[in-house]
Amino acid sequence: MSAPRVLFVCLGNICRSPLAQGVFEHHANLCGLDVVMDSAGTAGYHIGKAPDVRAIRAARSFGFDISAQRARQLQVADFNHFDQIYTMDASNYQAVFEKASTPAQRAKVKMVMSLTSQEGRGGCLDVPDSYYGTGDDFDAVVTMLSAAAKAWISAVEGNEVLT
Ligand code: 4NP
Numbered sequence: 117m118s119a120p121r122v123l124f125v126c127l128g129n130i131c132r133s134p135l136a137q138g139v140f141e142h143h144a145n146l147c148g149l150d151v152v153m154d155s156a157g158t159a160g161y162h163i164g165k166a167p168d169v170r171a172i173r174a175a176r177s178f179g180f181d182i183s184a185q186r187a188r189q190l191q192v193a194d195f196n197h198f199d200q201i202y203t204m205d206a207s208n209y210q211a212v213f214e215k216a217s218t219p220a221q222r223a224k225v226k227m228v229m230s231l232t233s234q235e236g237r238g239g240c241l242d243v244p245d246s247y248y249g250t251g252d253d254f255d256a257v258v259t260m261l262s263a264a265a266k267a268w269i270s271a272v273e274g275n276e277v278l279t
Pocket residue numbers: 126127128129130131132133161245246247
């Protein structure tokens with residue numbers, strides 16, 4: 117099996133999607149699974165910046181390092197380069213979906229929390245935007261994304277088609 121290529125997308129690419137990339141890579145490494153992962157933002161506000169210090173700190177406390185990541189904006193080429201594109205919330209989903217230009221590209225775009233059955237408030241699949249929150253909110257993001265990462269790895273190892 118060739119390494120799955122996965123892109124995580126949020127708005128600024130300094131809080132949630134760098135954590136998603138880090139936590140998915142961390143769990144994949146623990147399982148010896150070969151993966152190609154990256155993250156991007158729908159907006160270009162923070163291009164070239166390191167992740168938010170609160171995200172770096174939360175990652176460290178969960179045992180992984182995201183400090184070398186640098187923010188970038190989603191590119192049209194990403195739709196061909198990656199097999200799966202996981203967005204952090206419904207607003208990112210809409211923005212990414214609208215940039216896709218073929219049915220095959222649109223089929224790659226999913227909400228990351230759709231990987232788990234742990235839907236939040238009222239069936240909401242959003243990873244809450246911790247940029248406006250506290251350190252605890254960043255820890256909560258990592259906890260949510262860890263559940264999604266474990267579900268993703270089970271699906272990949274079980275050769276399930278990810279829907
Ligand atoms: P992210 O969080 O999308 O999880 O990286 C944000 C980062 C920056 C901004 C908004 C959300 N901002 O408005 O600058």
